[in-house]
Amino acid sequence: MLQLDDLDRAIIRLLKEDARLTIAEISDRLNKPESTIHFRIKKLQEKGAIERYTIILGSSLKPKHIAFLVLKVEKPVIEDFLERYLEYITKTLSMLPNVLMVAKSGDDKIVAIVGEDTQERLDRFIEENIKSIPTLKEVLVFPIREFKKGEELVGFLAGI
């Protein structure tokens, strides 16, 4: 893990809140010279602390109903095929705009985050596009009722 001092942390926190802040504004808020802020941000980028600058989509563009999914893949007779199944399913899911995130978990599972505008459409999407996938043994659905931390991941991951 990279070692950061208090100034580095303060700069990162400000940029996480608003990445459009100028060097002058950050310098003002932290009461440090602009040259120092400029140098620190350059260093943070060089050291791989900041990957990139992006936007979070707002409520009018992000899905309102979210669910976490756990898919259990059937173990094939020829065991070598299991990884192929996982690869095929995750790749297929990754191309669907309603799938915000998808990953392989352990030997035979897939986790995903899916979203839609209404609960009815989300349920239908899970029935028609997820549960219908061949080679799946089980689909666990965990509908999100209330985020306590990390809610902005929806606007971050949402496609357009």
Next chain:
Amino acid sequence: MLQLDDLDRAIIRLLKEDARLTIAEISDRLNKPESTIHFRIKKLQEKGAIERYTIILGSSLKPKHIAFLVLKVEKPVIEDFLERYLEYITKTLSMLPNVLMVAKSGDDKIVAIVGEDTQERLDRFIEENIKSIPTLKEVLVFPIREFKKGEELVGFLAGI
């Protein structure tokens, strides 16, 4: 859902990739006048399409080992206490830096994303800080082996 035309979408895609792009650069890339780009971004912000500008933390600052968790909460004798349990557990978890995301799911479940630098530390965190929570009936752990889509959520959600 907000109606966007092709130009709106193109602007949003560029800003998602690099939110530091200037109006002049976006205008150049999309071959449209700067005044048009300026007006469109203003409108997108007014209509709640863009929530905010932020940074994604890079590899030197984000946890390398991630797991999805599903916590099942025991139904208390006095049923009204169930929501209090959920509230208490999600609030407690939300304050831990290793917890990237936490949410209530359905009547009696909690889903979370946790991360640590090494697998050993992640396992220990789950054993000591999650499985030890009273009133939990079951903790399902889904370690992420390979992201196929949405991997950047780690650098987005990571705290410092």
